[in-house]
Amino acid sequence: MKWLSWHALEEVIKGCLWSIPITITFCDVIGTVAKVEGYSMSPTVNPKAGTNVDLVWVDRISLLFKDIRRGEVVVLACPYNKNRKLIKRVVALEGDHIWSRTESRLTYIPLGHCWVEGDEGDKSTDSNQLGPIPQALIEGRVSFIIWPWKRWGRIPQVPQGSSENRLIPSKVV
């Protein structure tokens, strides 16, 4: 066992321990790879039910210097269950008015809130049930599909989403 000196072992263990805070900081500040479950965002993410689980890149650092805009796909903490994460598209921002998808009711988006919807309208738990959601719940932008390779690439920002005739914007951004 000459190749394994105690000194080398100590160095390896030290390196492993130091990598823990560095990894956590990286994931919290810069971004992570996340697995998407559920089909509320199909056909953009997880297009076919039951066949695949997409991996996406969650970009966190851009939240620090770029405000959320309409049409971006985001990860947010579920308002009623802090341990659950949701992936939705931001459809309306503070100051806008929007007709909800389910019942024809005009909702005003209060200060600091936004309206999020899944691309797949009917299977989605979103603002149509929960109402406007605090923007502070948003934890990152879902900017890239990493897996499967076939659909690798940037997720398009669709400013209108599926809400073309339901959104009354307060100002054009």
Place this chain on the structure above:
Amino acid sequence: MKSASQSLLFLVKFGCSFYVLQKYGVEASVCVGPSMEPTLNAQGDIVIFEHISPRWGTLQPGDVVVAKSPSNPHSYICKRVKVVGDKPFSSRFWKYRQRTPQYVPRGYIWLQGDNADNSTDSREYGPVPEALIVGRVFLRIWPMSQIEWIGRSPKISTN
């Protein structure tokens, strides 16, 4: 003499460890504003809060918490927990500005400032998702003359 890359690595290591300690352990912050008077002063007290209780879901009515503001994603608020959602006997709360009974559902928390007359809180924006709660305040370290533990019972105003 250390080389530049070595000292950079040192900086990264300790910077990241400090970050993790702050975000998962205890953090210090300045609380400005009149909403928590007389427990906290309006001029800006420095308080210490921990991230463990909100993470474990062990917050209780009376705890002073720091939370992300529901009405502004870039700012934080410091309020007292009035009702933890969907616990027995506490699930209904009178929202007196709108004069309608307000239900605090599971996963939400009702926050209110100690200074009821000068506080923008759940009476304004409704129950707050638990996910917005960042930490529980337990200690004030500034001003020096008022170093003390922050508990579950609000201070009684003396004037």
